[in-house]
Amino acid sequence: MNIIVCVSHVPDTTTRINVGADKKSMDPAGVKFILNPYDEFAVEEALRLRDKFKGEVTAISVGADNAKEAIRQALAMGADKGILVKGDKSDSFQVADMLAAAIKPLSPDLILLGKQSIDFDGMEIASMLSELLDLPAATVAVALNIEGNKATVEKEVEGGRETIQLDMPCIVAAQKGLNEPRYPSLPNIMKAKQKPIQEVSGAPGAKRTEIVEMTKPEKKRANKIVKIDGNASQAAHELARMLHEEAKII
Amino acid sequence: MNILVYLEERNGRIRKPSLEAISAAHALGGTVHAAVIGAEANALVEQAKTLNVQTVFAASDARLAKYSSRATARALAEIAKQANAEVVLVGATGRGKDLAPRAAIRLEAGYVPDVTAFTNSNGDIVATHPVYAGKAQMSVRVTTPVKVFSTRPNLWKPSKDAAASTPAVQNVSVSFQDTDFSEHTTALTLSQGKLDVAEADIIVSGGRGMRGPEHWTLIENLAEAFGAATGASRAVVDAGWRPHAEQVGQTGKTVSPTLYVAIGISGAVQHLAGMSSSKTIVAINKDENAPIFSIADYGLVGDAFEVLPALTEEIKKLRSH
Ligand SMILES: Cc1cc2nc3c(=O)[nH]c(=O)nc-3n(C[C@H](O)[C@H](O)[C@H](O)COP(=O)(O)OP(=O)(O)OC[C@H]3O[C@@H](n4cnc5c(N)ncnc54)[C@H](O)[C@@H]3O)c2cc1C
Ligand SMILES: Nc1ncnc2c1ncn2[C@@H]1O[C@H](COP(=O)(O)O)[C@@H](O)[C@H]1O
Numbered sequence: 037m038n039i040i041v042c043v044s045h046v047p048d049t050t051t052r053i054n055v056g057a058d059k060k061s062m063d064p065a066g067v068k069f070i071l072n073p074y075d076e077f078a079v080e081e082a083l084r085l086r087d088k089f090k091g092e093v094t095a096i097s098v099g100a101d102n103a104k105e106a107i108r109q110a111l112a113m114g115a116d117k118g119i120l121v122k123g124d125k126s127d128s129f130q131v132a133d134m135l136a137a138a139i140k141p142l143s144p145d146l147i148l149l150g151k152q153s154i155d156f157d158g159m160e161i162a163s164m165l166s167e168l169l170d171l172p173a174a175t176v177a178v179a180l181n182i183e184g185n186k187a188t189v190e191k192e193v194e195g196g197r198e199t200i201q202l203d204m205p206c207i208v209a210a211q212k213g214l215n216e217p218r219y220p221s222l223p224n225i226m227k228a229k230q231k232p233i234q235e236v237s238g239a240p241g242a243k244r245t246e247i248v249e250m251t252k253p254e255k256k257r258a259n260k261i262v263k264i265d266g267n268a269s270q271a272a273h274e275l276a277r278m279l280h281e282e283a284k285i286i
Numbered sequence: 287m288n289i290l291v292y293l294e295e296r297n298g299r300i301r302k303p304s305l306e307a308i309s310a311a312h313a314l315g316g317t318v319h320a321a322v323i324g325a326e327a328n329a330l331v332e333q334a335k336t337l338n339v340q341t342v343f344a345a346s347d348a349r350l351a352k353y354s355s356r357a358t359a360r361a362l363a364e365i366a367k368q369a370n371a372e373v374v375l376v377g378a379t380g381r382g383k384d385l386a387p388r389a390a391i392r393l394e395a396g397y398v399p400d401v402t403a404f405t406n407s408n409g410d411i412v413a414t415h416p417v418y419a420g421k422a423q424m425s426v427r428v429t430t431p432v433k434v435f436s437t438r439p440n441l442w443k444p445s446k447d448a449a450a451s452t453p454a455v456q457n458v459s460v461s462f463q464d465t466d467f468s469e470h471t472t473a474l475t476l477s478q479g480k481l482d483v484a485e486a487d488i489i490v491s492g493g494r495g496m497r498g499p500e501h502w503t504l505i506e507n508l509a510e511a512f513g514a515a516t517g518a519s520r521a522v523v524d525a526g527w528r529p530h531a532e533q534v535g536q537t538g539k540t541v542s543p544t545l546y547v548a549i550g551i552s553g554a555v556q557h558l559a560g561m562s563s564s565k566t567i568v569a570i571n572k573d574e575n576a577p578i579f580s581i582a583d584y585g586l587v588g589d590a591f592e593v594l595p596a597l598t599e600e601i602k603k604l605r606s607h
Binding site: 047049050051052053055062073127128129132154155156157158159160161163164166167168170172173174175176188191192193194195196197198199200201202203206212213243244245246247248249250251252253255257258259260261262263264268269271272273275276278279280283285286 | 353355356359379380381383384385386387388390391392394395396397398399400412415416417418419420421422423424425426427428429430465468469470471472473474475476477480482484485488512530531536537538544545555556559562563566567568574579580581582583584585586587588589592593596597599600601603604605
């Protein structure tokens with residue numbers, strides 16, 4: 037099975053986000069970047085399927101030179117090779133377009149992604165790829181089962197789960213719960229350094245969005261704190277009163 | 287400006303996020319139309335006719351009895367063309383987030399996901415959406431003639447107004463292809479009777495401070511008094527006290543309810559990522575330095591075990607009036 041995994045290189049979840057001088061992007065100074073957490077589930081699933089069906093796993097990322105680190109991480113987990121598509125990733129259509137162009141000639145049996153890239157939180161690339169490559173796709177997958185030329189996905193939706201059936205080849209975007217991603221072992225981290233990463237330049241169609249500005253949300257919170265001074269029911273009463281009279285929620 | 291709103295159905299009813307999208311469309315300003323797509327569009331068309339829209343576009347195909355995102359996207363894009371829509375709005379639900387980017391590709395349109403606010407000055411629409419798990423927000427202009435947005439649930443009031451006159455109904459025949467159905471839903475299993483965190487207007491969430499699953503009746507009782515859904519921190523889900531479906535945060539669900547009550551939750555950034563856009567936040571924690579208090583509107587410093595029974599009674603009293 038020829039499997040492609042799309043990986044993105046994103047700021048660590050605990051990073052403080054500061055707005056850059058251009059007021060349109062994050063200031064990268066001092067920010068630690070990681071392999072997008074959801075992509076770890078995608079890589080893990082790819083490795084398991086490769087071990088089951090034989091074949092090859094290729095990790096691909098669109099971004100600047102440093103996106104290679106995300107590919108390296110996938111290689112250290114066990115992927116066979118990598119492709120870095122050098123390009124600007126500020127417009128999601130362009131990212132999908134560059135991915136589609138790089139993936140198409142490889143005619144994969146399966147394309148795996150994370151459900152969401154935790155930088156722009158778009159949840160859009162899998163569906164865009166589906167249309168651009170004319171392949172069926174399912175997102176937010178917590179289970180994936182492949183039999184013959186059919187794949188079955190359990191998708192998490194509000195209030196429950198959907199079972200989705202897809203013809204192979206297809207695209208699946210992973211949610212937490214799909215599997216338990218492995219940690220790369222030291223020997224595998226060393227081995228990953230020898231694995232090939234091909235570099236190509238992306239040539240996407242025109243941008244379809246333009247960032248006007250990036251800001252930090254500034255919601256004013258009332259921040260009224262009551263303390264239990266030996267009397268819990270009095271404190272509860274005071275909290276309920278505030279919700280009723282001040283916040284007017286009940 | 288023609289705005290087309292996709293009406294998502296569940297169990298034969300138009301879903302609330304779609305009604306909210308209609309309100310968002312009216313707030314943007316323009317002529318609002320609705321799209322109904324399904325195997326049996328008739329019943330939904332009747333519901334749609336009670337809404338404040340000018341035209342209800344309907345596309346039916348028996349094969350849509352099993353929902354297909356691809357087929358629905360084709361239909362939505364064809365309807366958008368017929369309606370001369372410049373803007374297409376889809377509620378940012380599980381299905382909506384799949385559908386909207388597909389429609390955008392088909393319409394050669396730019397797309398902004400999970401929009402929380404719009405400004406429109408003379409047709410120059412700027413959409414704001416949270417990025418970096420809500421730690422920042424981006425204002426984005428779509429530069430294509432057609433623009434597609436998904437709107438985050440619970441931020442607009444569901445449209446209840448009726449149209450000045452009954453909406454016209456226009457049936458659209460869509461040129462579906464077999465490959466559109468190469469992906470379809472064979473089952474939708476809903477957890478019985480429980481309100482889902484992603485949809486709830488009020489959420490009562492518990493964290494590790496609750497000490498064990500056997501104490502969750504305290505959380506559930508308060509939730510019931512509020513008419514709320516129950517949520518949980520990751521620590522609680524990882525410990526197996528609560529199902530992952532209840533997890534709020536970076537690796538769980540993102541919620542923006544009217545009221546979020548965090549009990550025994552410290553307020554780690556990954557938790558805040560999922561709930562910081564809630565309208566009102568209440569925190570109950572025995573540690574007055576817990577980070578959750580820094581984003582709380584109302585807080586109570588104290589032992590949850592002492593305060594929850596009393597608070598539940600207070601809320602019941604207030605709600606019974
Ligand atoms: C990549 C990544 C993703 C993550 N994703 C998520 C996510 O989606 N959601 C999430 O929630 N976390 C997530 N986390 C975990 C997060 O960092 C925290 O570990 C977690 O939120 C802590 O849960 P907690 O607040 O319940 O527990 P704790 O941090 O242990 O806090 C317990 C709190 O309870 C209080 N307490 C104790 N006893 C009482 C009492 N009797 N009455 C009142 N208060 C009491 C304590 O003062 C304390 O503040 C993620 C972490 C990583 C690294
Ligand atoms: N720049 C990128 N390069 C490669 N894959 C990406 C990139 N951005 C997003 N993806 C993939 O698409 C998934 C969903 O991202 P998004 O739609 O941007 O939230 C991610 O989990 C990745 O698998």
